[in-house]
Amino acid sequence: DDSGLPPLMQELTQRLLSHLQGLDRQVQEIDKQIKQLARQSQVCRTLEQVPGIGPITATALVATVGSHINEFKNGRQLAAFLGLV
Template sequence: MRQRTMILNAIRAHLAEFGMISAQGPRKVVELVRRLSDPGGGLNLPALARSALLSLAAQLQTLAAEIGKIERQLTAWHRQSQASQRLETIPGVGIITATALAASVPDPSVFRSARQFAAWLGLVPRQNSSGGKERLGCVSKMGNGYLRRLLVVGATSVTQRAETNSTRTGVWVRSLLERKPKRLVTVAIANKTARTAWALLVKGEIYRVKPAIQA
């Protein structure tokens, strides 16, 4: 995905040099690229510039095909894995994160507790040198960095939807946002997601949404 973003930004930057400003979003860039390929597309560019942009467009098309192939493989594996399907029921966990967790942790019992699993991912608070206090968001960042990043990305999505989330989790997230910076809240959600994932893997259960407690 990072490579795709780099290519899109390169195309957007080259077009901007000729006064063609593309709106945000990959679809808008792709639309301009299609016009480049069409002699009657209305984009008057020097031959060299057009050639360079079409070369970047070809790379983008090849990358899109590779990404599509990987996504199909992940989807097929996900449909065959009960563990991956259970993990996908957790808020903020999509197919990519679910398959990565399920494939990386075939035997969750090797971890004695949810906290140990979160520690393996580097999502537990560091011990403060003065008094051993735990601070929200001050994580060790040791362990599996790839899975940790996936969980943080998912937690970011949960944070962004907190205002419209009427579940108990939504209430919890909003209460944290009232007291803590969003970055620290995101890490706390990722930590909770990791612990929930371990519990579901161990117990063979799915995530069950808990409605907010009525006052």
Template structure:
């Protein structure tokens, strides 16, 4: 996001406004880099070319990390179990397994829910924040 805002800010200083949509930014950068007759100085065009290259590299790195996360998800039984819960995708499952580490540090699912922040205490009574459906928390 920093890079997108940096590129949009640089372009706006030169009168080029691009929508916040990252797809629009990619298109705009490509047009600017490929067009020599739009009145933009060579220095600004060089900066835009660098920003475009940095964005491409960032996209490549993100794709690599997503692939690693999918591989970890597929090879880890605990991640697979969490993935069966509605709303839990590979990213959430692997992050949860990484954050919790040893699940035996929780005596039961209720402690785990409290650690996640799903249980609130009001007037000495604990209430599940997910009141609309039964929580499918892992058993310990």
């Protein structure tokens, strides 16, 4: 190997790279599961029609607000509840 790194550093770098690749696979799998969950929920599909809201935001909003959505008189109250205003 002509990287110029000592063998110990090469081994540590390879271990770190393998760990990062494993984390990347886990993130991809979780992302896939979230997208599947969002497809199964009519509320999520409706939320995704709003520009800028994708599966992650839609499922997070549904998880946060849940069935309490009717307790908000308007969008401004919901935004305040979420800390957006």
